[in-house]
Amino acid sequence: MTAFAAVDVIRAKRDGGALSDEQIRWVVDAYTRGDVAEEQMAALAMAVFLRGMDARETATWTGAMIDSGSRLSLRVDRPTVDKHSTGGVGDKITLPLAPLVATCGAAVPQLSGRGLGHTGGTLDKLESIPGWRAALSVDEITAQLNSVGAVVCAATSGLAPADRKLYALRDVTGTVESVPLIASSIMSKKIAEGSAGLVLDVKAGSGAFMKSVSEASELARTLVEIGTAHGVTTTALLTDMNTPLGAAVGNAVEVAEAVEVLQGGGPADVVELTVALAREMLALAGLSVDPARVLASGEAYETWCRMITAQGGDCSAPLPRPAHVAVVEAAGSGYLSALDAYAVGVAAWRLGAGRARKEDPVQHAAGIRCLAKPGEQVTEGQPLLELHTDTPEAVPAALEALATAVEITDKAPEARELILHRVS
Incomplete structure (x- = not known):
């Protein structure tokens, strides 16, 4: 591989130029090996943040991060298809979706992460199930995909190590909010997983x-372009995240809600999005099965139990319950016209459901139950939110976060579409 001077690569992007494929591959490889210093990559990340990257640069950057590690080689008899969410509040969709799509005949290798800040992590939610474990070997992942059809677990250490280094650097250098860097981070891991x-x-x-x-x-367009450039058939749904998904935000409370959905019930918005994403996944897998019928039948719950059991979990064990519950009541009567997702997410985080640093523990029982959703009529004094925590001293900070979360008006709000549009 041709060697370059890191400062020349930084200057090229700083001045608005497009980096060559050779420059990109060299700088990502050299940074992963430690030959490009942290401060140099920080400067390059800021240059990318300010100047951007075109589609070719972004695709090459993604490929270089994939090539910094290994790819999963999944020897699976079914068609493989995966899903990724960019993160939200109450977004437990992976939990019912993976077993649903597996029940319909596809294999779903869902390598997931943990929560940071106001957005929850799928692994944190699943770890509220007694005995369940996130760390699996490649052989265990392959065996479970063949026997159950779905696996939700932590990413193996060999996948896109360049992304792990760069993600941590972006977090402390104010360069997170860059579409090319966000997109390449997401897609390097997903493409390395090996799904078709x-x-x-x-x-x-x-x-x-x-x-x-x-x-x-x-x-969404950038993500789809990268997937296509790397030979992975990719589609995207743009979905609304102004209001929490479902009625549960947290860890164990979201697992309980996911189980309701898998048993044929659950909140309408969670069911709608689960079915919509399942249809997209099954279309990519070439399977003509109606996921709405399968979900309503409760069949997918059996797959869920097999998936959890295969990873050491006990489906019949009670989920953790909080030591303390507080209630937020309606300040007046009328229509609940807004319930701000960000405020609810921050409140759940402060109650212990999330973490400020990646090494922090989470409380499995912590979270929030939304007892009313926008569009519903409420009366003064009616319970709107139920706060769950093991640390009562955290409640005042959670209430502070919720101070402007609720809006009650005389007129019913206009209904919001959950699924905004599709990108392919």
Whole structure:
């Protein structure tokens, strides 16, 4: 591989130029090996943040991060398809979706992460199930995909190590909010997983990383372009994240809600998004099965139990319950016109459901139950939110976060579409 001077690569991007494929591959490889210093990569990340990257640069950057590690080689008899969400509040969709799509005949290798800040992590939620373990070997992942059809676990250490280094650096250098860097981070890990198809759930709204629909649309288009460039059939749904998904936000409370959905019930918005994403995944897998019928039948719950049991979990064990519960009541009567997702997410985080640093523990019983959703009529004094925590001293900070979360008006709000549009 041709060697370059790191400062020349930094200057090229700083001055608005497009980096060559050779420059990109060299700088990502050299940074992973430690030959490019942290301060140099920080400067390059800021240059990318300010100047951007075109589609070719972004695809090459993604490929270089994939090549920094290994790819999963999944020897599976079924068609493989994966899903990724850009993160939201109450977003437990992976939990019912993976077993549903597996029940319909596909294999779902869902390598997931932990929560940081106001957005929850799938692994944190599943670890509230007694005995369940996140760490699996490649052989265990392959065996479970063949026997059950779905696995949700932590990413193996060999996948895209360049991304792990760069993600940590971006977090402390103010360069997180860059579409090329976000997109390459997501797609390097997903492509390295080895699925033939990928469906993306790109969130837009107060509780999402991308606040506006235009920003989320740009990210969705970039993600789809990268997947296509790397031979992975990719589609995206743009979905609303101004209001929490479902009625549960946290860890054990979200698992309980996911189980309701798998047993044929659950909140309408969680069911709607689960079915919509399942349809996209099954289309990519070439399977003509109606996921709405399968979900309503409760069949997918049996797959869920097998999936949890295969990873050491006990489906029949009671989930953790909080030591303390507080209630937020309606300050007046009328229509609940807004319930801000970001505020609810921050409150759940402060109650112990999330973490400020990646090494922090979480409380499995912590979270929030939304007892009313926008569009519903409420009366003064009616319970609106139920706060769960093992640390009662955390409640005042959670209430502070919720101070402007609830809006009650005389007129019913206009109904919001959950699924905004599709990108392919």
